[in-house]
Every structure is written in structure tokens, then in C-alpha cells.
Amino acid sequence: xxxxxxxxxxxxxxxxxxxxxxxxxxxxxxxxxxxxxxxxxxxxxxxxxxxxxxxxxxxxxxxxxxxxxxxxxxxxxxxxxxxxxxxxxxxxxxxxxxxxxxxxxxxxxxxxxxxxxxxxxxxxxxxxxxxxxxxxxxxxxxxxxxxxxxxxxxxxxxxxxxxxxxxxxxxxxxxxxxxxxxxxxxxxxxxxxxxxxxxxxxxxxxxxxxxxxxxxxxxxxxxxxxxxxxxxxxxxxxxxxxxxxxxxxxxxxxxxxxxxxxxxxxxxxxxxxxxxxxxxxxxxxxxxxxxxxxxxxxxxxxxxxxxxxxxxxxxxxxxxxxxxxxxxxxxxxxxxxxxxxxxxxxxxxxxxxxxxxxxxxxxxxxxxxxxxxxxxxxxxxxxxxxxxxxxxxxxxxxxxxxxxxxxxxxxxxxxxxxxxxxxxxxxxxxxxxxxxxxxxxxxxxxx
Amino acid sequence: xxxxxxxxxxxxxxxxxxxxxxxxxxxxxxxxxxxxxxxxxxxxxxxxxxxxxxxxxxxxxxxxxxxxxxxxxxxxxxxxxxxxxxxx
Numbered sequence: 001x002x003x004x005x006x007x008x009x010x011x012x013x014x015x016x017x018x019x020x021x022x023x024x025x026x027x028x029x030x031x032x033x034x035x036x037x038x039x040x041x042x043x044x045x046x047x048x049x050x051x052x053x054x055x056x057x058x059x060x061x062x063x064x065x066x067x068x069x070x071x072x073x074x075x076x077x078x079x080x081x082x083x084x085x086x087x088x089x090x091x092x093x094x095x096x097x098x099x100x101x102x103x104x105x106x107x108x109x110x111x112x113x114x115x116x117x118x119x120x121x122x123x124x125x126x127x128x129x130x131x132x133x134x135x136x137x138x139x140x141x142x143x144x145x146x147x148x149x150x151x152x153x154x155x156x157x158x159x160x161x162x163x164x165x166x167x168x169x170x171x172x173x174x175x176x177x178x179x180x181x182x183x184x185x186x187x188x189x190x191x192x193x194x195x196x197x198x199x200x201x202x203x204x205x206x207x208x209x210x211x212x213x214x215x216x217x218x219x220x221x222x223x224x225x226x227x228x229x230x231x232x233x234x235x236x237x238x239x240x241x242x243x244x245x246x247x248x249x250x251x252x253x254x255x256x257x258x259x260x261x262x263x264x265x266x267x268x269x270x271x272x273x274x275x276x277x278x279x280x281x282x283x284x285x286x287x288x289x290x291x292x293x294x295x296x297x298x299x300x301x302x303x304x305x306x307x308x309x310x311x312x313x314x315x316x317x318x319x320x321x322x323x324x325x326x327x328x329x330x331x332x333x334x335x336x337x338x339x340x341x342x343x344x345x346x347x348x349x350x351x352x353x354x355x356x357x358x359x360x361x362x363x364x365x366x367x368x369x370x371x372x373x374x375x376x377x378x379x380x381x382x383x384x385x386x387x388x389x390x391x392x393x394x395x396x397x398x399x400x401x402x403x404x405x406x407x408x409x410x411x412x413x414x415x416x417x418x419x420x421x422x423x424x425x426x427x428x429x430x431x432x433x434x435x436x437x438x439x440x441x442x443x444x445x446x447x
Numbered sequence: 448x449x450x451x452x453x454x455x456x457x458x459x460x461x462x463x464x465x466x467x468x469x470x471x472x473x474x475x476x477x478x479x480x481x482x483x484x485x486x487x488x489x490x491x492x493x494x495x496x497x498x499x500x501x502x503x504x505x506x507x508x509x510x511x512x513x514x515x516x517x518x519x520x521x522x523x524x525x526x527x528x529x530x531x532x533x534x535x
Contacts, residue, residue: 003481003492005533006451010522065503067524244532251531 010067016217017279018245019069020252021272022109023059024193026200026208026265027051029078029113037087041098044083048075048102048111051207051262056107058259062252070252071214071274071414075103076198077113085125092129096136096143103142110181112198114145117188120154120437130163134170137178144196150186150383152390156438161383165376165432172368172399179398180363180415184379186386186393191266191321197394208265209257210322213249213313214272215241216281219305223287234288235308242269242312250317268322269313270358271305273333275416281305281326282335282345293335294345302326303356323392325358331411331418332363340419347421355385360394365409365418368401375399377428380438388441448497449478449526452510456519458489466491466521469513473506474498489519494526 012018032043052075059070077099084092096114103111114136116126133145147164150156164184171178183197190201193210200208222241226233249267257264273281282293285301306325314320328350330336339345347364354360360382366375379395386393398418400409405422454466463482470477470493479494497506507523514521 002533003483006453006492006529007490009529009532010453061503064507065525066528067522068528247531248528251527 012218016221018215018218019071021214022072022074022193022212023256024074024210025052025055026076028206029083033086035086037089045098045102052106072109075108075111076200078200079115081116081125081129092132093136096140100140100143110144110195111142112144112195114143115199117148118160119148119151133167134174137181138174144181146183146197148185148188150387152387152444155440156383159435161380162376162432165372168375169372184395186383193268207262209262210265211249211253212268215245216271216273217278220284238308239312242309243316246313246316266319266321267317269324271326280333280335282333292344293339294349299352302353306357323358329363331416362396365398365400365420366423367404368399370399370423373429373432376432450495450523452493452495452523454491454519454521465517
């Protein structure tokens, strides 16, 4: 082992904020289905607390022995709309509460899967779950919720889009942090370890370990060394760096899977920022030569970054999955926040950026008086980008009660701070009011 | 189990002595050592062998207190993180 390689790894961890963002244990709840809600809840509690009892301990041991911080330990479960549909109940808050209790007992940071998959239509449980979201997120601390409203294969369920505009508003009315724990997806993935959108797909194994990596600071520092050089060099540098970061993710996942005796699922090759200085995706884009994120060229820079991260990461691990790409949340990224404050980054540019990276309009605070139909229309736009481009897109916007453009809202911790962003004031109400279904695009018929 | 121990800090008398004495009492065998002064900093790397079932957290804690006493930063990490990152 070369001395400089040892020092490089240590510098990445100490100075460039290299960390494993999350070890997420996916747990199937299909064997907990019961017509009696209390029996179902007790089965869920028993299964989650048994399967995940050593998750936090194992993750902490890996942190200690290998010297790599593992920021979050999380659990994802089968979409509750499927599990709960067997009960005659018309409110699923009880399920959220039992998940919350289980998460608290095992000591994880979040539990995801208060989820409905409604891209083609509502089954009985979907509508009930969606209507339970505002209350469920207000009375729990750890539960995250997601709803899939569209896919490249099924088109967009515009009834669900309309409903979700309302639900986001109601969630915000009931709790400040609620909307930060709610994602509306198109093409949601079943093995995503990242919150708030993690759930355990029905095609997954009974229990599985997925890992989400991070490390925007490491990529930024690597690019500082190739200032002014052509994009071929930039892409190559990102690839090499992503390879190294991902190798650590692969190692951690393998260790956790062995120690927990649970199969290793995937590594999610995502550059996930935090509000900390030196941990920003926006600053990587700026390092490529943009004065401020949001200016012309930002989309191209992000496209290169996203692609090079995947290319570097794919060779570094056995199975890649999840969202895999660069995340561009606003409140969780110090550089994005600066871009919004300076007026360089707006909602329209963010929307364009979502066409070339891994998620969508993420952690964006909007004025509290934004109408439900405008939020629904934002969801429809993002779902359309995802549907046509065969990629995952999502909307996680936070209507901030009583706040207007120029104000600021604090979420705390990894969720950060966000300036309130301007939305287009012209109405989309009639458009959203149509409901129904946007058919799947022609290129989805591949059989 | 193999681990890499790194010691970084301001040079002074007795760093190597202090660290290796502690390692001996902890039953940690030193396999390889490199030491240099980089940008006026004492920088030492040791490849160590820990006994099977060693109390890693305990060893890490004892080394931290030695580091504090000597005014240097001591870190111990299992070797695999470095090989995972730098070797295919």
C-alpha cells in the first residue's frame, strides 16, 4: 500500500466529507398482511424490530473499524397501501404510527414506505393511504411517504396528480416538516435507499441491504486539479473519483450484509449533498467554469456530471440501483441556496436540470399561498419529464406557511435552509381539473 | 486483522516510543512502518496486526488518549478500506 494512497483516502474522509450517506434495510411486509388492522400492525412491528434489531449496531461497528462515517441508518418497507388494503379500515394513520414506533426502537433515522403506487389507477388502499398522509406525517417523526403517479410504461394518472397537489397543501398545513417527508414520483424505483422516497418493492427479496453513497466534496476537489482543461479530462476525472467513492460503498454494503446475514442489494451511485460547506453538488458545477449555478451551461454541466458518476461507479460494484446520479435538492445544498439567493437559480432552470439528473424538484420551499392546482401542475410537468425520458423524477416542494418570496425557511439538520422560490402566478386550475390519464408515450411500447 | 495506523502532528521527542509502547501493551503487532516529515508535520504510518476478536473500539480509544498526551492525531482503520479504494 502506497503512503500517498492512504493519505488520499484519509483526506477524502477528513477534509472532503466523504461518507456513506445511508445503509438502508429493505424489509418486505407482504407476510404481515391481515384483515385486522391491529393484528397487521403487531406483525409489522415484530418483523421490523426483529429484522433490523442489529442494523444500527452493525453500522456503528463498521464506522469505528473502517473510519468511514455512515450518516444515516434507515429502513424501507413494502408500500403500505398494498399491506393495508386487506383491512376494512378507512384511515391508515395507525400503520404510520406503528412504523414510527418500530423505527424509534431500533434507532434508525427514517423509515420509508408509507407509499402508494398509483401510476395507472387507484386500488382501494391507494386512495385511503393518500388521504392519510397529512395526518400520518404530522403525528410521526421517522416515517417518510411517497406516491408514484406516473411511469414511462403506464403514462400519468392525472387524478392522482390532482389529489397530490391537495395532499401536499394539507400536509404543509398540519406540520412544517411534513412536506419534507413526502415525495411524488414518476418512475419510482423499488430499491432506492434514499429518503424520503425509499420503499421496498414487491419484486424484492424478503430482506435486503442497500447502500447510498455520497461525496460531492471529493469530486469538487478532484476537479480543482484540472482547472481549464477540456471536458474529456473533466469527465475522466469525475469517473475515476466516482469509482473510488463507490468502492467504499460496495465494501460497506458487503460488510453490513455479511454481518447482518441479509443479502446485499444495490449501491446507489448518487452524489448526495448536505448543507455543509464543501459538500455541495452546485459547487461542482461551478468548478466546471460557471460563475454561479443556474446560469446558462448549468444543464450541460449537470448532464456530464451525472453520466460520469454512473460510468465510474458501475465498474466499482456488483449491482447498481436506486436513483444513481447527482441530487439537486435546494435546501440541502449550500451552493444551490446561494444560487437561489443571488437570483441566478430559479424554478424553471431547476426543472430543466431535472431532465438530465437523477431526481427532480427537491426540497424547494414555495410561497405558502401557492394553490393546490399549481403544485399539482408542477408535479405533472416533472412526471412528464420522467415519463418521456425514461427516468425517475420527483417533486418534494414545501409550501411554507405564511411566507412569501424572499423569506426563508429553516428545516434543521440535513434538510437545511431554503429561500422561498417564486412560482409562476398564472393559473393551471382548469388543466388540472380535467383529471383522467395521460397515455403512455409511443416509445414505451417495446414488446 | 490488519489495520493501518496513522500518526500525524507536530514533531517532538517520544512519539514513536509512546505509540509503539502502547501498541505492545494492547497486543498489537507492528508489521511495517514508514515515517517522514511532510510540510513540517510528523507523519507516520504503521501496518499492524491485531489479535483475532480484538476490541477494536477499545484499542481506538486507548490510542486516542495516547495521541492527546503526545499532541498528535492517531487514527486506526482496518486495511480493507484502503485496498477497496485503490486496488481493483
